[in-house]
Amino acid sequence: MTFKKRILCIGAGYVGGPTMAVIADKSPDVRVELVDINAERIAAWNSDHLPIYEPGLDEVVKRNRGKNLFFTTDTDRGIAESDIIFVSVNTPTKTFGQGAGLAADLQYWEKTARQILRASTSDKIVVEKSTLPVRTAEAMDRILNSNGSGPHFEVLSNPEFLAEGTAIEDLLDPDRVLIGGMNTPKGQKALDDLEAVYASWVPRDRIIRTNVWSAELAKLVANAFLAQRVSSINAVSALCERTSADVGEVAHAIGLDSRIGPKFLKASVGFGGSCFRKDILNLVYICRQHGLAEVAAYWEAVVAMNDHQQDRFVARMISEMFNTVAGKRIAIFGFAFKADTGDTRESPAIRVCRHLLEERAEVCITDPKALDNAARDLGPDTPGVVHAQDPYKAAEGAHAIAVMTEWKDFQALDYQRIYDSMEKPAFVFDGRNILDHAKLHKIGFNVYPIGKAALTHV
DSSP: OOOSEEEEEEOOSTTHHHHHHHHHHHOTTEEEEEEOSOHHHHHHHTSSSOSSOOTTHHHHHHHHBTTTEEEESOHHHHHHHOSEEEEOOOOOBOOSSTTTTTSBOOHHHHHHHHHHHHHOOSOEEEEEOSOOOTTHHHHHHHHHTOSSSSOOEEEEEOOOOOOTTSHHHHHHSOSOEEEEEOSSHHHHHHHHHHHHHHTTTSOGGGEEEEEHHHHHHHHHHHHHHHHHHHHHHHHHHHHHHHHTOOHHHHHHHHHTSTTTOSTTOOOOSOOOSSSHHHHHHHHHHHHHHTTOHHHHHHHHHHHHHHHHHHHHHHHHHHHHTTTOOTTOEEEEEOOSSSTTOOOOTTOHHHHHHHHHHHTTOEEEEEOSSOHHHHHHHHOTTOTTEEEOSSHHHHHTTOSEEEEOSOOHHHHTSOHHHHHHHSOSSOEEEETTOOSOHHHHHHHTOEEEESSSOOBOOO
16 A cells, blocks of 8 residues: 555654554554564554553554554664654653753653664654653754755654543544644644644644744643642642541632633642653753742642652551551552553552551552552562452451552442451541542441541541
8 A cells, every 4th residue: 555654653652652543543544653672562562462551542553553553673664764753752850960850861862863863864754752841852953954965854843742541532632732843944844744644633723833842841831730730739638638628629619710620620649640740840950950940949849749748648547547557458459640541650659658668568559450560660579569450359458448549440349348358447548539438437447538537436
């Protein structure tokens, strides 16, 4: 079959995989290829067991794989044959040198840019899909067009706004698709070409064109604003617990204000995931680099409040369980940072479990999709850590349950059966406020929600 365009995505992870699968699904006349240096990951993409869990992804991949959707480790060939290259490589927070703990680590991004330059024999559109600091596109343009007489590269920014657990839905019906490019004839032509890809299924009025720097910054700011709302309602949850107010009722009341709205006002043990913390700290670093100390401190407080919420959750557990959890079994219900994903990056469960282990508790982790990642995050042979696929087994003999992920599976469990199998008094610390607290209390549990009055028997 002759394809009108050939698209390559470098990086077959949580962003590249779903994005390319949907592009292939909606554009059968476009050849879409994902490439990754991790051979095991590519083998998984070509198997019946995809390397990531995302509702709806399996069906989309299997419908298009081998037709116009392909997975490979042959990066150089893919680069040479492509018209548009999406760069979706990892950009973690630096752990060394200048900016350690704040700035984005761009070594993988730069290596990819140089590989694109070496392997290209024709003009390319290079699309930033990874979340990158403002003006990174300028640096990429300098690297790619450094030869002068070789192929020309036009660099665009196309940040993703996907929420794990709803990524396919977000791609099929996005709030907006943001693409940024240079205000030059070639830059605008490249924007036209990328817009045409998305216009196969996205209404044109939802495709927003900006300059490249606005697109880069918009991604960081969007995640910062969302995280800010989570930290704000979590700060209020602490006050609610002290005053017998109900954080759910408070959130509902303020969410009805059209200027505020109801989204991201659900109190919890805190936010996680690959984006919020990393992007806020990146924003903090950029602000400091530009001498904006007060602005940096403002955004840094959002992360500090999230850490505090998790620490406060553990402190409450210890306090209510007679000031010690040493030698006690704690069933951790959920390790993924949110439901409908196996992703555990920056999951609140990691910090909570580590604190509990420091207090010499035994943690038994259960999660429908994230047990392998949990073992990796805490260490497969860490003393005091047990894994159980069955939540009933996890709770057996436990002194307490800590709900860390809002899986619907946990709402449907037989809590009378669980209560009967636990040590008494039995405690539930609902870090996501998803359970029926009155029903649990009636069974006999001592129940501690987030931002609401406790229901106790002792």
